[in-house]
Amino acid sequence: MTVLILTSEEDVTADMVVVHLNASGVPVVRLDPADLTGGVALSGEYVHGAFRGHLWASGRLVGMEGLRSVWVRRPGVPASRVPEPSDWLSEESSQALYGMLRGTDARWMNHPDASHRARHKPWQLRLAQRCGLPVPATLITTFPQAAREFAARFPDLVVKPVSGAHPQEPPRAVPTSRVAPDTDFTAVAFGPTLLQRRVAKRADVRLTAVGERLLAARKVTPPDADPDEVDVRFASAATPWTPVEVPPRVAEGVRDYLRQAELAYGAFDFAEDADGTWWFLECNQSGQFGFVEVETGQPIARTIAEWLAGQEPEAGTACGGGTSGALYR
Template sequence: MTVLILTSEQDVTADMVVAELSGAGVPVVRLDPADLPGPVALSGEYVHGAYRGHVSTGDRLVSTNGLRSIWVRRPGVPATRVAEPSVWLTEESAQALYGMLHSTGARWMNRPDAARRARHKPWQLRVAQCSGLPVPATLITTVPQAAREFAERFPDLVVKPVSGTHPQDPPRAVPTTRIAPDADFSAVAFGPTLLQRRIAKRADIRLTAVGDRLLAARKPAVPDADHVDVRFSPSTEPWQPVNVPPRIATSVHDYLRQAELAYGAFDFAEDADGIWWFLECNQSGQFGFIEMDTGQPIARTIAEWLARHEPDSTSRPVGPLRMTR
């Protein structure tokens, strides 16, 4: 049985998991949907009540019925590398590929429909609330007066993008930024704006969830720094392993169940009272930098999950697995 990894060619994070799977003797095929049609080819047959299919890339051919799991890491958009790309060809290629893969009994990390939904930050905030995770007061609005009134209620605010990375080439990370006390909110009318109460944090927390395994790391924050986004923080402190509070663990498992995710990278801000405030959950977040600092076996944990022989169960947490050759 084979593990299929859908991601771009240059993905160091995927490389780490491929190395773990290969070391355990688990067959792996890795491809980028952006190469379909072309270097990636597929064929599926639905005849006499049965389904047979295969996907190939280079000299590798895998039967779709022989897949044990599919890791949707960071795949390209289908049919974007053809000579004459089009919206129509992209939709045709996407439906063919993902439709065939959904026809198998393979386990997903994560299912494409669940992953697409999980990207929506407003939806994340509501799921976090319903799961019992502390969520900072947040407003998403295109109404300047609503923004002004929110700022009066919560004078210390940050602004962040609703969707995440700016879609330029190459993509540009848009940092979370503190708002000046005398901010003019008139520009809110020109696009949805996410305002959130700033958490006076003493540390940043990254919690990587793989099935029911929770691996958390903590990085001390610079007190009252102008840079509130850990990605742009001047702190030189390394990430260190940290235990997950039981209440947070319970809520994270509930979040994963509601979101139907097998993997999630959760970001929290820890305040002076030790409360972990939910900021977001990235359904395909990086983990290499955490593993390098902490030594936590995140890549191996993902490889163990992918190597497991059992029916798809991404709607509930699952336990760790010892890989066998």
Template sequence: MTVLILTSDQDVTADMAVVELNARGIPVLRLDPAELPGGVDVSGEYAHGVFQGHLSVGGRVVSMGGLRSIWVRRPGVPAARARAASAWLTEEASQALYGMLRCTDARWMNHPDAARQARHKPWQLWLARECGLPVPATLITTFPRVARAFAERYPDLVVKPVSGAHPGDGALAVPTTRVRPDEDYRDVAHGPTLLQRRVRKVADIRLTCVGDRLFAARAASGTPEVPGIPDIPDAADVVDVRFDPDAGPWRPVSVPRRVADAVHAYLTRSQLAYGAFDFAEDADGIWWFLECNQSGQFGFVEIETGQPIGRAVAEWLAGEPLGPHTPRVTETGSAGPAGSPRDTDPTRDTDPTHP
């Protein structure tokens, strides 16, 4: 049976899992919905109570009934590269492709419905707290007076986008930035603004979850705070690890049992098979939940830490172990293997899925 991977051609992270699957001899079909129709073609027949669907890529035809799993990795917008591209054709192509794939018995990483819900930051924050993860005080508002009142209660704030980078603009990544002390918050009236109490972090944590396996990594903050010395933000005070060249290096770290239990609960309730969690670790060792990206990259983690995340993904997609191997790092803690994050691409955790 075949593993279907929906992603762009130049996806190094997906390549890591493909290499593992190829080594095992497990058939893989990789396609980008942006190439539909033309480079990618679909066909589905509903007759006599039976559905039969087929996919074609580069002349290779695969039966949808023969799919063992579907990895919605980083697919392009359906029909985006079609000769007569249009919003109408995109909707038609999306309905056809994802509608047919939903008719299969394949396992999803992650199912389009679960992935769509998981993208909502307000819901993430609520679910994380429900599952027992510490969440910094957060406000999402378009009321300037409410923002000012929140800032009086929590004078040290950061501002970040509610949605992250826009799915249609992979080049757009808005960093998490500290709010100036003299901010009057009038601009929040122009659109929903997410304000959050700044965690005085000593490190960033990336926790990559593949099924029930956890890979955690830690990167010490590039500009540690010194107790007793005033810490005043300026206009360029970005606190986003993706934009901090002095952060790191990323190193494997054990997952605290309480965090592991909460993360497993989060994945179960959100129906995710894969999730990339970001935490800020404070001086007391508390991991504060920031977000969970249901299609976050892991390539930079594996490259920097040597953790076998690509193999773990491949095993989940295959539905079976891929045979004996020698881990490049020790998988620590009963919570699962260790893992980590790092990347030079600030857009690495945007979410351009269009199921």
């Protein structure tokens, strides 16, 4: 049985997982849908009530009925590297590839439908609330007056994009920024704006969830840190990421979140306040984990490889794991 990885050629994070799969003797096929219809080819036959599908990439032919799992890591837009790309060809290629793969018995990390839904930050916030994860007071609005009233109730705010990275090529990360006290919010009328109460954090937490297994890391905020540096991705502090135990209530909420979202993988970001409360900020369904593994030594890549291979990980919850019972088809 083969593991199929859909991602770009330059994905070093995926390389880390492939190393473990190769070491375990698990067959792996890796391709980027962007290479359809050049370096990647496909075929599917629906005859006599049965389906037979094949993929060809890097000189290898693999039958879709022999796929153990599909890891949708960071694939390119289907058929975007052809000499004359078009939206029509990309849509046709996407329908063909993902439509065929949906018809297999492989399990997904993560299923395209669940992954698409999970990208929506407003949906994430509501799901986190329902799962018992603390969420900072948040407003998404195009009404300037609503923003002013929200700021009056919560004077210390940050602003962040609703959708994430700016859709330029290559994508540009848009940092979370602190809102100035004298902001009048008139510009809110020109586009949806996400305002959120700033958590006076003593640490950032990245919790990587693979099936039922949770691996968390903590990055302490120095006492003399600039309070305007609210986005850990752009902060100047050089404190390291270190492994941390996951509080039981957080572990329960995260697992509930994954079940309801139908995700096999999620990179959760939390802000830890002075009382030790972990405030949910977001869950990236395809978030990076390499930087955490390098700094902490946590076996994230190995855990993902085990899940893709169908192996049961060791039990545990914190710097360790848990047993994945769901297939996330």
